Amino acid sequence: MSPPLVKADARRPLVVAIINQVPDLTYLRIDPGTGEIDLDEPDRVLHPNDRQPVESALRVKDADDAQVLVMAVDRQGAEEGIREALSMGADEGLLLSSGATRHSDALARANLLAHTVRHLPRCDAVFVGTETMEPDWSTVGGAIAAILDWNLVPGGREVRLKDGGTHGVAMYGAAFVRYKAAGPAVVTVRPDTHKPRWPTTWGVRDAYRDRTIQALNLTDLEIDGRMLARMASLTETRGQRVVRERKKETETFTDPPEVSARVIGKRLARDGYLGGF
Amino acid sequence: MEGQARPVVDARTGRAGPPTAEELGHGMRFRLTPEQRLLKKTTREFLESEVRHLVKEDKHGHGVFPEAAVKKMQEQGIFGMPIPRKYGGAGMGEVGYCLVAEEVGAVDSSLATILGAHTGIGMAPIWLFGNEDHRERIVRPLAEGTALGAFALTEPTAGSDAARIKTRADRDGDEWVLNGRKIWCSNGDRADYILVMAVSDPTLGAHGGVTAFVVEKDFPGFQVGSIEDKMGIRSSSTAELVFQDCRVPKENVIGKVGEGFIVALTALDGGRASLAAGALGACKELLGRMIDFSRKRRRAGRPIADNQAVQWKLAELAIKIFQNQHIVYDTAQLVDRYYHLIAEGHPVPRALRDEVSRKCAMVKVSASEAAGWAIEQALELFGAAGVRDAWDLERGFRDEIIIEIFEGTNEIQRLIISRDLIKGGNFW
Amino acid sequence: MADDELGGWGAFVQEQDAMDAERSQAASEREARPDEWRNVWVYAEVRDDHVRSSVYELIGKARELADALGVRVETFLAGTGDVDRHAQALIKAGADAVYIAKSPLHARQDPDAVHASLVHHVRRRRPELLLFGQNTFNDALAARLAVTLDTGCVTRVSGIRLETSERLFVFDQVGYGGRLERSSWIPKAKPQVATVLRRSFTRPLPDPTRTGQVIDVMTELGHEDLRLQVVGEAPEPAGLPLSQAPAVVLCGKGIGSKEGYAAAGRLTEIIHDCQMATTRSSVDLGFGPADRLVGIHGIRIAPRLLITLGVSGDLDTLEGIDTDRVSTWVAVDRDPESPILAMADIAVVSDWEPFIDALVETLKAEKRALTF
Numbered sequence A: 001m002s003p004p005l006v007k008a009d010a011r012r013p014l015v016v017a018i019i020n021q022v023p024d025l026t027y028l029r030i031d032p033g034t035g036e037i038d039l040d041e042p043d044r045v046l047h048p049n050d051r052q053p054v055e056s057a058l059r060v061k062d063a064d065d066a067q068v069l070v071m072a073v074d075r076q077g078a079e080e081g082i083r084e085a086l087s088m089g090a091d092e093g094l095l096l097s098s099g100a101t102r103h104s105d106a107l108a109r110a111n112l113l114a115h116t117v118r119h120l121p122r123c124d125a126v127f128v129g130t131e132t133m134e135p136d137w138s139t140v141g142g143a144i145a146a147i148l149d150w151n152l153v154p155g156g157r158e159v160r161l162k163d164g165g166t167h168g169v170a171m172y173g174a175a176f177v178r179y180k181a182a183g184p185a186v187v188t189v190r191p192d193t194h195k196p197r198w199p200t201t202w203g204v205r206d207a208y209r210d211r212t213i214q215a216l217n218l219t220d221l222e223i224d225g226r227m228l229a230r231m232a233s234l235t236e237t238r239g240q241r242v243v244r245e246r247k248k249e250t251e252t253f254t255d256p257p258e259v260s261a262r263v264i265g266k267r268l269a270r271d272g273y274l275g276g277f
Numbered sequence B: 001m002e003g004q005a006r007p008v009v010d011a012r013t014g015r016a017g018p019p020t021a022e023e024l025g026h027g028m029r030f031r032l033t034p035e036q037r038l039l040k041k042t043t044r045e046f047l048e049s050e051v052r053h054l055v056k057e058d059k060h061g062h063g064v065f066p067e068a069a070v071k072k073m074q075e076q077g078i079f080g081m082p083i084p085r086k087y088g089g090a091g092m093g094e095v096g097y098c099l100v101a102e103e104v105g106a107v108d109s110s111l112a113t114i115l116g117a118h119t120g121i122g123m124a125p126i127w128l129f130g131n132e133d134h135r136e137r138i139v140r141p142l143a144e145g146t147a148l149g150a151f152a153l154t155e156p157t158a159g160s161d162a163a164r165i166k167t168r169a170d171r172d173g174d175e176w177v178l179n180g181r182k183i184w185c186s187n188g189d190r191a192d193y194i195l196v197m198a199v200s201d202p203t204l205g206a207h208g209g210v211t212a213f214v215v216e217k218d219f220p221g222f223q224v225g226s227i228e229d230k231m232g233i234r235s236s237s238t239a240e241l242v243f244q245d246c247r248v249p250k251e252n253v254i255g256k257v258g259e260g261f262i263v264a265l266t267a268l269d270g271g272r273a274s275l276a277a278g279a280l281g282a283c284k285e286l287l288g289r290m291i292d293f294s295r296k297r298r299r300a301g302r303p304i305a306d307n308q309a310v311q312w313k314l315a316e317l318a319i320k321i322f323q324n325q326h327i328v329y330d331t332a333q334l335v336d337r338y339y340h341l342i343a344e345g346h347p348v349p350r351a352l353r354d355e356v357s358r359k360c361a362m363v364k365v366s367a368s369e370a371a372g373w374a375i376e377q378a379l380e381l382f383g384a385a386g387v388r389d390a391w392d393l394e395r396g397f398r399d400e401i402i403i404e405i406f407e408g409t410n411e412i413q414r415l416i417i418s419r420d421l422i423k424g425g426n427f428w
Numbered sequence C: 001m002a003d004d005e006l007g008g009w010g011a012f013v014q015e016q017d018a019m020d021a022e023r024s025q026a027a028s029e030r031e032a033r034p035d036e037w038r039n040v041w042v043y044a045e046v047r048d049d050h051v052r053s054s055v056y057e058l059i060g061k062a063r064e065l066a067d068a069l070g071v072r073v074e075t076f077l078a079g080t081g082d083v084d085r086h087a088q089a090l091i092k093a094g095a096d097a098v099y100i101a102k103s104p105l106h107a108r109q110d111p112d113a114v115h116a117s118l119v120h121h122v123r124r125r126r127p128e129l130l131l132f133g134q135n136t137f138n139d140a141l142a143a144r145l146a147v148t149l150d151t152g153c154v155t156r157v158s159g160i161r162l163e164t165s166e167r168l169f170v171f172d173q174v175g176y177g178g179r180l181e182r183s184s185w186i187p188k189a190k191p192q193v194a195t196v197l198r199r200s201f202t203r204p205l206p207d208p209t210r211t212g213q214v215i216d217v218m219t220e221l222g223h224e225d226l227r228l229q230v231v232g233e234a235p236e237p238a239g240l241p242l243s244q245a246p247a248v249v250l251c252g253k254g255i256g257s258k259e260g261y262a263a264a265g266r267l268t269e270i271i272h273d274c275q276m277a278t279t280r281s282s283v284d285l286g287f288g289p290a291d292r293l294v295g296i297h298g299i300r301i302a303p304r305l306l307i308t309l310g311v312s313g314d315l316d317t318l319e320g321i322d323t324d325r326v327s328t329w330v331a332v333d334r335d336p337e338s339p340i341l342a343m344a345d346i347a348v349v350s351d352w353e354p355f356i357d358a359l360v361e362t363l364k365a366e367k368r369a370l371t372f
């Protein structure tokens, strides 16, 4: 086999945090003709929600002496996102390039990520966020679990390693339970799980000068590009459009309060504000 | 030397982006590196979420030191910016320090003062002129954020004319005995280590007769006197320090005996660059608020931003920010080079020292006056809302003015610049 | 396997279908061409003994799509005990059939059990569209299911359109913090799997005259299907901070007293995930607590529903509201000239107290009506 993908030590636990690079909306470019946005242009930043899987992985590092590997699929600015994760305390970065994946192909990216995980010297858990700015990103965790045939821990919190398995809190529907499971797991991490740590100034410096990010392509990974292309073609996407600002019309009620309350109350109920019962 | 960043080449294009000015052969490098951008971004986000809400001014007595905020910032690594990694700092030089000072200055001038007194004038000179023992024993805890530093030069009878300090240092065996009084010492009552300038040989005057000492807070004979009740930067405490037969071991002499004034002046140069960075941060914060307010405030049915008189204020401030941003960071890079030579024990050309002093003086004047101007404009723009304390503008008004005074008044800075001109001619 | 897992129910299904003249055509179509994917499925998620409200929203949309295609709306419910009692509500909301997979292993929403069950029954019954309400659990479930079934999956859907000629569903998705939208579809594979954001579709009014089938299906689950072992309950994580609350009642100076602030709190008991907040002047007067202060010196909120009571709308307060994120803003103020009324979507010129009394009554009644 080709040289080892990562420097990680196979004798120590290894956990992976997956991040997704999303455009920084401050720099969005919009085609004035079509109103569509150019997603390849803007700077990408580590989305706050993507700090969650990194934080979850770092907590495993703190508790179980694991090494943390950060992975991202090649998109502009992905290196910056990985550096930010490294500055929080992750040990190493992997930047996967496929050429075939485009922003809509969450399943294809999940495939690439899953295959990479398979190539690692070892892996005890994979953490991935449930939401970034990108709508389909929330499929990546479930998909990786299915591809690897690993345990899926939805909405995982306080996940720790033990005896080659994991334990912690998982979401069963809307309920939270304590679980344990043998074997490695893919953990999806909600945006409200932790207060992620801030990268310190020391961390920022080390991320750029002492940590390595390896760039790998399909050949390095021994992956068939056609397979990814097929996955990628399962969904198609058209038109990233900017949601136009709604022109606000104020509707004024000067009726007696009981009358207006009845109309407004019905409307609030219809719009679903009374919640899930 | 510090390690270098390892760039990753974009897999699709085989390169990292469009050609840079350097690649085109006409670059001048006025861009932050990715590392510096990340530093700035994380510092801003950290300060916004963890520190800004802690900023609260106490209008009574001599103010309340923002202990919680300072502690968080220390843990974050904000108090060790220019110190090399191997002595516990972030190792990001004067540029890194200025980037952080700018962000802190945008949040609160008191915090910027605490940071500046600690970093630029308290700790940096100990690293620059100290030996290995000083760097390990004193600089490390300061840089790691477990100890706070301060700098004491000003005395009741020596302000702008700092060369006339009177505090005495007399040799007694392995110790020096300090006697005298320092005033206006920022962090003075909070510091663990204070860099104190004292006269070790009254026959020699400032150059040759002044020595720099590190006084530790529990040294016998050292006492904190009164704390100033100031109009602005009230959360930064400014103390009187009293030395009464204060015994300082000879190991705490920084640099050579008799060369304390060089230590002080070198510290003040770098300190002025970071003061300017803090003032620049304040300008940026004010511009943001002015833009926001002028868009939202409606008068005569239209946002006040529709008026040219308002627009000009914004444009003018933007111009000042653009100017200062460039001179501050250009100067910070120069200071980096200068400090590197000193720290490594290389000889420093006289011309470089003069250039640093002159440029640091210029950026200090320029940025502090821009901030002073900006706060006046902001107050005008906000009308009655600005006078209320809710928007922090009246506090800013009382804070910004002080930047024009400390670390050498702006008048004195102009003296430094003009003396250089008269002596050396037109140096462009 | 001796019989298909319908067991004795197979015959019952046929019988029912025969009796139901209107639907027989669709049903026979389904039976006739087993290689094709037909019908719209909605996954009926049960939470705290109730079918989640979002399920009914999905049934409403599914009905519309199914009618356009001439197919059936079917729901799949995995549970244990007397879950059958939910079936009628699902039918009255628009379902033609309710599959109930009963197993003690479905006592909780076990991710592996639900997945295994769905894989099994989707393969067998071949729905062309499979809809889930969007949440963390269902996103992971839908994605895993899609990979297992070798199809695509689209999440965070806010709208569904039908390309009739192609028999394709085009999903509108919102992303990027609600700032961008796009359309996605699954061109080649079936079923087309999607998770749909809450409140994307209107919940249909129940039709008491509707009838449909309730079909118990067997689950071939064993404990070996469960990878995770539950070892205990975990507490719900602490509630959302005010800055993230999806609904906020903001009380200003006009609330008049501490008691007024407390009285307005009744709204938070009935509106979902709703929190109280207050303004600077109200805190200064001692009406509202300082830790709920919204504005330049307080917390910044970004709710979907904002109800302001006696707030005049000065900039100090507005600075603390991310108004772009508010989709419904109800402002109540006694003064018709109050600037906040012009900013809101719904402006109520009234004293807040009688209005809130009446609103609470209406909302209570609405809640009862919705809980079938």
Ligand SMILES: Cc1cc2nc3c(=O)[nH]c(=O)nc-3n(C[C@H](O)[C@H](O)[C@H](O)COP(=O)(O)OP(=O)(O)OC[C@H]3O[C@@H](n4cnc5c(N)ncnc54)[C@H](O)[C@@H]3O)c2cc1C
Pocket: B117, B151, B152, B153, B154, B158, B159, B160, B161, B183, B184, B185, B186, B187, B230, B233, B238, B402, B405, B406, B407, B408, B409, B410, B411, B412, B415
């Ligand atoms: C908040 C605060 C914090 C401080 N922190 C520190 C600290 O940490 N450590 C420290 O050592 N000092 C500190 N200082 C002292 C500060 O550096 C001095 O205040 C400053 O150098 C000016 O000295 P002075 O106040 O004695 O003014 P003076 O020297 O009395 O000057 C008064 C006025 O005369 C002008 N002036 C004086 N000489 C000349 C001249 N030759 N030509 C033209 N104009 C002249 C000055 O510009 C000024 O306008 C601090 C001061 C303040 C306000």
